[in-house]
Amino acid sequence: MVKERYLQAKEIYKKIGIDTDKAIETLKTIPISIHCWQGDDVNGFENKLGATGGIQTTGNYPGKARNKDELMADYKFALSLIGGSKRINLHAIYAITDETVERDNIKPEYFDEWLKFAKENDVKIDFNPTFFSHKLAADGMTLSHPDKNVRDYWIRHGKTSRAVAAYIGEKQKSPCLCNLWIPDGLKDIPASRLEPRLRLKDSLDQIYSVKYPKEYIIDSVESKVFGIGLESYTVGNSEFYQIYAAKNGLCCLLDTGHYHPTEVVSDKISSLLCFNDKVALHVSRPVRWDSDHVVILDDELKEISKEIVRNNAIDKVIIGLDYFDASINRIAAWVIGTRNMQKALLNALLLPHNDLIKLQNEQRFTELLALSEEYKTLPFGDVWDEFLNQEGLDNNWLEKVKEYEKDILLKRC
Numbered sequence: 046m047v048k049e050r051y052l053q054a055k056e057i058y059k060k061i062g063i064d065t066d067k068a069i070e071t072l073k074t075i076p077i078s079i080h081c082w083q084g085d086d087v088n089g090f091e092n093k094l095g096a097t098g099g100i101q102t103t104g105n106y107p108g109k110a111r112n113k114d115e116l117m118a119d120y121k122f123a124l125s126l127i128g129g130s131k132r133i134n135l136h137a138i139y140a141i142t143d144e145t146v147e148r149d150n151i152k153p154e155y156f157d158e159w160l161k162f163a164k165e166n167d168v169k170i171d172f173n174p175t176f177f178s179h180k181l182a183a184d185g186m187t188l189s190h191p192d193k194n195v196r197d198y199w200i201r202h203g204k205t206s207r208a209v210a211a212y213i214g215e216k217q218k219s220p221c222l223c224n225l226w227i228p229d230g231l232k233d234i235p236a237s238r239l240e241p242r243l244r245l246k247d248s249l250d251q252i253y254s255v256k257y258p259k260e261y262i263i264d265s266v267e268s269k270v271f272g273i274g275l276e277s278y279t280v281g282n283s284e285f286y287q288i289y290a291a292k293n294g295l296c297c298l299l300d301t302g303h304y305h306p307t308e309v310v311s312d313k314i315s316s317l318l319c320f321n322d323k324v325a326l327h328v329s330r331p332v333r334w335d336s337d338h339v340v341i342l343d344d345e346l347k348e349i350s351k352e353i354v355r356n357n358a359i360d361k362v363i364i365g366l367d368y369f370d371a372s373i374n375r376i377a378a379w380v381i382g383t384r385n386m387q388k389a390l391l392n393a394l395l396l397p398h399n400d401l402i403k404l405q406n407e408q409r410f411t412e413l414l415a416l417s418e419e420y421k422t423l424p425f426g427d428v429w430d431e432f433l434n435q436e437g438l439d440n441n442w443l444e445k446v447k448e449y450e451k452d453i454l455l456k457r458c
């Protein structure tokens with residue numbers, strides 16, 4: 046049945062010059078970095094206090110992973126329901142060690158078990174220092190803190206995290222994206238916006254003074270426009286990091302939830318591609334004051350994917366997911382978000398971009414609009430189902446998740 050529908054769709058796409066077999070093959074090679082933190086509401090293994098620092102998970106859905114064994118088991122199960130090329134994205138708070146360790150003293154070997162897990166599941170690892178959910182970040186300031194002792198602690202954490210990422214990258218023979226995000230900001234109108242920014246700049250200079258081979262690590266910096274409780278001012282805003290990254294040879298990471306409501310990341314990617322080899326993404330979904338809802342197949346996700354595909358930027362845009370919903374089954378959240386990212390990419394791979402670009406250049410805007418709208422109802426779903434089919438998967442994953450919930454998750458209470 047899937048095959049029959051696929052063969053029909055293949056003919057339809059052929060008429061507009063699209064090779065669906067090639068689109069499926071390309072989709073299989075595009076890595077999506079799946080964030081571990083959806084599995085346990087960004088708790089990590091240090092304590093059970095939950096996320097602080099301008100981010101928050103809301104919801105009480107039962108069955109979240111409470112330790113490394115549960116998180117790895119859930120992750121493994123989620124990965125088994127997702128096709129294509131996958132990576133896993135870790136945070137420093139997911140270090141595995143029996144001792145109580147301060148974050149400025151995290152050692153690469155605390156991630157050996159994750160390297161083993163990654164190898165067993167045929168995925169590579171990305172990494173993030175954790176500058177939140179900590180007593181020294183409780184006042185919403187880390188690398189820009191007025192107290193030098195606090196800044197120095199977080200500088201050491203930044204350095205030690207990069208050492209971990211470089212170690213992972215070397216071991217796995219694939220560069221590890223090491224993404225730096227700090228919550229630093231203020232709830233109300235600042236007396237000085239400049240001072241914290243100058244302190245952040247100095248802290249970053251120290252963190253990035255250590256050099257690693259580019260085969261091991263790609264360093265990225267992530268901006269934000271606001272945080273919960275930090276509504277008036279964010280030290281590391283977009284302008285700050287874009288210029289810092291440009292001057293220091295770092296990669297910018299654009300989180301789709303970190304801009305004003307009418308600002309879109311799909312419009313920013315090409316600007317960055319004019320000047321950078323790589324652009325990293327945190328694909329998320331902003332809803333009012335939250336920046337982290339589960340990714341759905343909406344117009345903006347499709348537009349982002351078109352930018353990646355039509356600008357020949359598949360090897361340049363590093364795709365990671367970043368959302369956390371505690372109100373629904375967490376494994377389902379992983380599967381829904383990742384599959385939607387892949388659906389959007391497939392949708393982009395099935396469009397005749399060169400023809401559409403030609404129409405734009407010839408200023409034939411009526412045809413451009415008419416055809417773009419016509420293409421929206423091509424039998425995309427049949428090609429998607431064939432992708433799943435080739436990956437040994439189908440659309441009935443929810444039943445498996447429900448069973449897993451009944452047999453495993455609900456017994457965790």
Ligand code: RNT
Pocket residue numbers: 082087100173226267269300327336367
């Ligand atoms: C927060 C940032 C950051 C975190 C993760 C957990 O607003 O998006 O990337 O969500 O690092």
Ligand code: ZN
Pocket residue numbers: 226267300327367
């Ligand atoms: Zn993010």
